Amino acid sequence: MRKQFYLSLALLLPVFIQASRAQNQDSLTIRKIYTEALTNPLAYKNLDYLCNKIGGRLCGSAKAGEAVQYVKKLFEGMKLDTVYLQPMMVKHWERGTVETAKLASTKKGSKNLHVCALGTSIGTGDAGIRAGVVEVHNFNDLKTIGRSGIEGRIVFFNRAADESHINTFEAYGKAVDQRSQGAMQAARYGALAVIIRSATTSHDNFPHTGVQHYADSVKAIPAMSVSTNDADLLSSWLKDDPSLKLSMKMNCRNLPDAPGWNVAGEIRGSEHPEEVIAFGGHIDAWDLGQGAHDDGAGLVQSIDILRIYKALGIRPKHTIRAVAFMDEEIAQEGAATYADIAKKKGEKHITAIEADRGGDSPWGFSVDASDQQLAKIKSWKPLFAPYNIWFFEKGGSGVDIRDLKSQGAPLIGLVTDPQRYFDFHHSANDSFDKINVRELELGAAAMAELVYLIDNYGL
């Protein structure tokens, strides 16, 4: 028994040595990936351009087209094997030049509020809307109050994002139905318009925009967002003077659909060119800010994976592809187009990774895949530990790669520190100066490491 044991060990020794060499080589390459990202911060420089030279870039806008050309040029400058656009038609909504709301109370005086139009909202017309306000906290409140209390008035949705959540995404997720469906729900009871508390845990004067949806069966009414501070103020004034009047005016409008494009750049695999590891962020961004955290960060990080591969001379076995997805914010036409084309081409995605949770410190990855695939990723924890990448759990990935699930692709989302994200999200506050260069670059490196390991060891 003992002899046999020694014998087996002796036979296994070369395998051990080989495995240990491979791991050593991996550790060295991974260390180079992080050093390259930290000492050559091109993702940060690209984001600077995207934010400060282009800025907000809502789908359908000229700015979105500019961003597409910029990213294409970036890819072309990187001497990739393939760079291409995927055209589509996207919704085209314009904010216009007027978005105001003013309170008038015989008891409290008058006050201009910090407001903005919600994406896809119709305007108020030149005359604007002036009406009483009824405050609600959820759709059930509408039912309770009923048509008699709502008809001819403006509905004010004021359910706050719950700050006691440890993860701000949960707080947001539980508040955002007011924004996405408030107008259609209130219209059922004859509301003239809605004004909705910004979906953020932050207390400030920034109104946060975002998409809202109309229902075919219900009249479209104007939908406006108000800053959390002014939502508190409005609520407090209403308590003192339930008959106060709110005047709102917006000249936002929906235009005919416009062209849009995904942009993809790839390095072809040396062994399995037909198998793809895709990673990306979205190129469109709300017009109020610069789209720094949402989602310039995820986009430039994805682009930087290819740059790091090139800089270090790493040849991937599988095709690795960075994708700039168009129209994440309104109707995800980019996601649908990408998945359609992949299906038609019969492409096999061995993984798709999305980065769309802001450019703060990377924590790890949320994995929408099988238990075995998650276990494989977790087996790499020791290789991530030196970089403080510790989070590897089952969970959602992102809406831009969601459609690849039915094609059998394991999906992964980059998870970053969530505490600040909704301070910026969809507001004028989402600007380049809120990005820390090291945190952004570490996110790019963490994704590059994951791509490197999947490329070498599969899922």
Add this chain to the structure above:
Amino acid sequence: MRKQFYLSLALLLPVFIQASRAQNQDSLTIRKIYTEALTNPLAYKNLDYLCNKIGGRLCGSAKAGEAVQYVKKLFEGMKLDTVYLQPMMVKHWERGTVETAKLASTKKGSKNLHVCALGTSIGTGDAGIRAGVVEVHNFNDLKTIGRSGIEGRIVFFNRAADESHINTFEAYGKAVDQRSQGAMQAARYGALAVIIRSATTSHDNFPHTGVQHYADSVKAIPAMSVSTNDADLLSSWLKDDPSLKLSMKMNCRNLPDAPGWNVAGEIRGSEHPEEVIAFGGHIDAWDLGQGAHDDGAGLVQSIDILRIYKALGIRPKHTIRAVAFMDEEIAQEGAATYADIAKKKGEKHITAIEADRGGDSPWGFSVDASDQQLAKIKSWKPLFAPYNIWFFEKGGSGVDIRDLKSQGAPLIGLVTDPQRYFDFHHSANDSFDKINVRELELGAAAMAELVYLIDNYGL
């Protein structure tokens, strides 16, 4: 065998149930701690006052005295069992009103640099100093160049903090000898003054101050810090014009020692009042900024542990004590005074915790204790996991509690996300607006959870 096993299980059942109930109760209490911190952000409000109403508060200054009175008043308002000051004498250095440096080059022109005096530096005198500059990267360079190349000149220390380090504290640690000893080392070779690259991974125009030390055996010469951007510029000009001249002027000065105070507030233990769990941050802060991250954050977080205990009505078994340490930045007289008094009183510290790594997202704890004690802390990981507190490793705690080590206290440091810290550290950039309320409050909650677990289960 099988029967006996069932028997043991049956005997153990009540113990299991009790343990599980205790753990359940712990989970609930810990959840309340985080909710209290996140929804009642008093640490943030206290830090606002400390930064925006008081500001920089270097030991020996009137501002430091103001901060002491403010913290004492905070404690008194919390209805603690004991609030007291620990007096001491501290160094008293004043920056003065002038700190300028100007380059003059026949080839490049002239340029004012972003500079500041280093703490404890002497001034230049009214005439200032004008001399040639010799660039070095370490103390060995001084030896290589020798007295002939250094005498009568200004030595420029320009070794950059290495950005490839994943932890910025390592990058800082490997660069800061230039600041702390540059003047004394250069003076040995006859230098007239030193100008030192700011010890930060950031590239900006903020000069970072910090303490520097003279040696009794060597002549004291003026020591100045220059922003990283201007250090790069100076280095580049020197390459083009090695004979350029630098004029520097500073009227900083060392005054006679002044009074200083630690402030302590405590809740007496219900079972072991003679055993103490202490936690704290330092109350002094460099005068250029507001001392928000360094270390207003750690101070208000420590104070908030007591507030959270009071708000939730938790009675500690051991005495829990928040300490505002004076003079961390210059000579750690507060730390020495605190440890001396503890020794004289025969106090038993069952743990001391320091928070002095900035107010960004908490990661966990660095533990300077035995393997068994670390293992005990690690056994609580499941109770920390819902709050994304994941880092529990051996390592240093902090200089304010260091002296308690010889009294047998296990020492612990709060570890926070390190990426941004040295962007602020010791510069005008260390201001309240760089603090995120949720990150700060989560740090307070993480410390409160650790205190709660140690109080209930010991180390």
